[in-house]
Amino acid sequence: MRWWGWGHDGVSFTHEDKPALGGFLRQRIDLDVSGVTSVPVAFEDLRITEPSLSPGLQAALEQALGGGPASTDPLDRLEHARGKSLRDLVRHRRGELGRLPDVVVRPGDEDQVAAVLRAALDADAVLIPFGGGTSISGSLEASEEEERTVISLDLSRLSGVLAVDAASRLARIQAGAFGPDLERQLNARGWTLGHFPDSFTHSTLGGWIATRSSGMQSDRYGDIGDLTRAVRVVTPAGLLVTRPVPSTSTGPSVREMVLGSEGRLGVITEATLHVRRVPEQRIILGYLFPTWADGLAAMQDIAASEAAVSVTRVSDASETAFSFATRKRPSILDRLKSKALTTYLRRRHGFDVEAMCLSFIGYEGSRRHVEAQRKLVGRIVGRHGGVCIGSSPGELYDQKKFDTPYIRDFLL
Ligand SMILES: Cc1cc2nc3c(=O)[nH]c(=O)nc-3n(C[C@H](O)[C@H](O)[C@H](O)COP(=O)(O)OP(=O)(O)OC[C@H]3O[C@@H](n4cnc5c(N)ncnc54)[C@H](O)[C@@H]3O)c2cc1C
Structure with a gap:
């Protein structure tokens, strides 16, 4: 991941192929995107201090890694x-x-993790577990005054789905697995975890557990706390292993202590998670509501109904306007369709285009289940003045849903 922003080199967000975006940003936040506002300091100009690492600790770490490198590379x-x-x-x-x-x-x-931890304890060093590095809580950063050696323990080599037990629908997965790789490995066996935080592409299972993460489909699948049935954690006092039982009635839960512990109790090396079969059908539909209040009321009614949808998302009028402003250069046909839709919404449904709100609702399961859910949700949406605008906006949202962090770098 880039040191100064999100994602990979060569992937970025730009206004250049989005004709309406420049005007929108100028009008809404007084930002002129035609000139560059700030650029990160060049890597060569950074003042990177020399590492504080004794030859003894360096040797102990390399021995713990089976002769592998303990990296002091500045980048x-x-x-x-x-x-x-x-x-x-x-x-x-x-x-x-x-x-x-x-x-x-x-x-x-896991043995190497334990050996690194022992070496750190022996040298009175600080050890910080590192998953994908998408933390927003400041927990990856040592204190400015820290005088002890600081070791970052990167879990990325522990990335396998070790086993799936079809009868109990439990998968053993190593903690350093990144979201896309984890889903790819599970999907290949017909399973899914169903955990999709916005940071999915660059975050790891261990990070999700250590931060008690929730995702865009947690309404259906549960958050990571619901999905995690057991953990293996290398702690200063030894290996902690909890059992993957569905529920217990035996006092405080050690598993719950590990969830959200931000690396403070030890290094999570593996977890046992509840997985589901890959659904037969999966579709996300776009809807428009006349106002934010209508959209919100519809979402509340859907949540209170028997509908079991996989995604419910509604934007306010500003976010809706932003979504429309980020559309790429439309073809003549697109422009005609868009004009026809606006006229239809205004005349037939009395929409004020400035106030309308875009929503996405996702459905998953067997074809019959999806069909029934769509009908049920369609009736609720209709009661709140909403209109279905089909699957194309939903498909676009589905393709782009993990790209929004790039917009932040563009705006910085
Ligand atoms: C643009 C953006 C969008 C985000 N969207 C969401 C979202 O939708 N939902 C959400 O919940 N969060 C979100 N986050 C926050 C962040 O992505 C999550 O907290 C994520 O779970 C961190 O995972 P990671 O692998 O990147 O962990 P890291 O950032 O590497 O680490 C996070 C913390 O966990 C500890 N840790 C990491 N791995 C281990 C391990 N194996 N054992 C013990 N401790 C460990 C670290 O020491 C640190 O304290 C978002 C962040 C960004 C920047």
Whole structure:
């Protein structure tokens, strides 16, 4: 991931292929996108301090890694210094780097994680587990005053789906698996975890558990706390293993203590998770509501109904206008269709185009189930003055839903 922003080099958001966006941003937030407002400090101009790492600890870490490298590479240290909150990005882009980790290690299995932790304890060093680095809570960053050696423990080599038990619908998955890779491995066996935070493409299972993450389909699948049945954690006191039982009535839950612990109790190496069969059909439909109040009331009625939808999302009028402003250069046919829709909404449904709100509702399951859900939701939407605008906007949303963090870099 880029040290100063989101995602991969070569992928970025631009206004150049979106004719309405420049005018929209000027009008709404007084931002002129024709001139560059700020650029990150060049990597070569950053003041990267020398790592504080004794030869003894370096040797102990390399031994723990089975002879593998303990990296003191400046870019590696920089990329592991912080998360991706707005505050993190602003400081990084200005060259205010804070306390960089001194060394980055990438253990290849649980034994190596335990050996690294032992080496850190013996040397009284600080150990910070690192998943995808998308944290927004500041937990990846050591204190500016920290004098002990800071080790960033990167879990990315622990990325496998180890086993799926079809009878109990439980999967054992290593903590460093990134969202897309994890889903790819499960989908290949016919299963899905169904956990899709906005940061899905660049975050890991261990990070989700350590931050008690929730995602865009958590209404249907549950958040990561609901999905996580058991954990394996390397702690300073030894290996902690909880059992994957569905529920217990035996006092405080150790699993619950690990959920959301932000790396403070130890390093999660593996978890057992509740998985579901990949649905037969999956569709996201777009809807328009006359006002925010109508859209919100419809979402509340859907939540209170028997409908089991996978996504419910409604934008306010500003976000709706932003979505329309980010459309790429439309063809003549697109322009005609869009004009026809606006006229239809105005004349037949009395919509004020400035106040209308865009919504996406997702359906998954067997064809019969999806059909029944669509009808049920359609009646609720209709009661609140909403209109279905079909599957094309939903398909576009589905393709682009993980790209929004790139917009932040563009606006910075
Ligand atoms: C643009 C953007 C969108 C986001 N959207 C969402 C969202 O929709 N839902 C949501 O819940 N969050 C969201 N987040 C926050 C962030 O993505 C989540 O907190 C995510 O779960 C972090 O995962 P990660 O793998 O990147 O972990 P990291 O950022 O690497 O680490 C996060 C914390 O967990 C600890 N940790 C990581 N791995 C382990 C491990 N194996 N063992 C022990 N501790 C560990 C770290 O030490 C740190 O304290 C978003 C963040 C950004 C920047």
